[in-house]
Amino acid sequence: MRITAKADYAVRAAAVLAAAVPGVPVKGEAIATAQHIPLNFLENILRELRRAGIVRTQRGADGGYLLAVGPETVTVADVIRAVEGPLAEIQGERPEQLHYDGAATALADVWIALRANIRSILENVTLGDIARGQLPESVQMLVDDPDSWKARIR
Amino acid sequence: MRITAKADYAVRAAAVLAAAVPGVPVKGEAIATAQHIPLNFLENILRELRRAGIVRTQRGADGGYLLAVGPETVTVADVIRAVEGPLAEIQGERPEQLHYDGAATALADVWIALRANIRSILENVTLGDIARGQLPESVQMLVDDPDSWKARIR
């Protein structure tokens, strides 16, 4: 269960746009230096966000990238899906398409529940939330629980 | 956020052992055919589960694999950690070790909350639960919610 560099970069770049003055384009290079993201790679990512309708672009001098929609209407899940596809996959299949035999039959339900819990975080945090530094209460409750911060030693 | 074939195989193999008659070894080949897992790959995985103290082995004729501990004391999270390392990583780092700048500062908390929600499923389902086909109520509630089954169209 890993978040790739690409997905992480995408959310961070989108957060920068969410925090920018509305209507004023932010240059790719400004995003790259602010978030320490390789510029060329970032441009690939921003182009995918544009194709997904999350980002708008302006070419030429004084050009750059802008959010295509309001920061409160785009969730982290939207951004990740735009660059990586489905939020949760098991061996490349969506959880609801699996079927297991014998002793493992109930495992399919575990994956369904897992995806539901992943969604309940990623679909409830918007770019605006991140840019403002104010997460929804249901998410903040988890952050405030000391247990959430403990690394489980293997 | 994907579950690899290896992690999926590991949980399914462990579920087979959890469902077996206690004390009687199950042959690798029996697990492989029951769950449609390539035998050689499965043996690699079972060896890792043995090193993690989850599985016990018996060599020779009438040998095979057994759970080293009670099925109710091993969680899905334990099995996945044994073969894949930490449950949730962002760019190879644990969530609590991240720090972001500027507009993305709050993103670190999102990853913490995400891991907490992943754990609340995977650390609360045991191999016994899966083998019996009876998941904990908090997990089953999510499975019973029709929303959990909908594929989000991108």
Add this chain to the structure above:
DNA sequence: ATGATCTCAACAAATTTAGTTGACAAAGTG
């Protein structure tokens, strides 16, 4: 001893990840 079974290191093909490169297109400025 013998056959069944697990052990282990090494190898390897395919895929994914994380980028880089270079030619091009559009927008604004002088």
Add this chain to the structure above:
DNA sequence: CACTTTGTCAACTAAATTTGTTGAGATCAT
């Protein structure tokens, strides 16, 4: 118009990860 700035895009690539396979060996019960 020429020129600079910026995004667009396809193609390429190195490294890591995933998903296995192979073959020689160790161990156990009979």
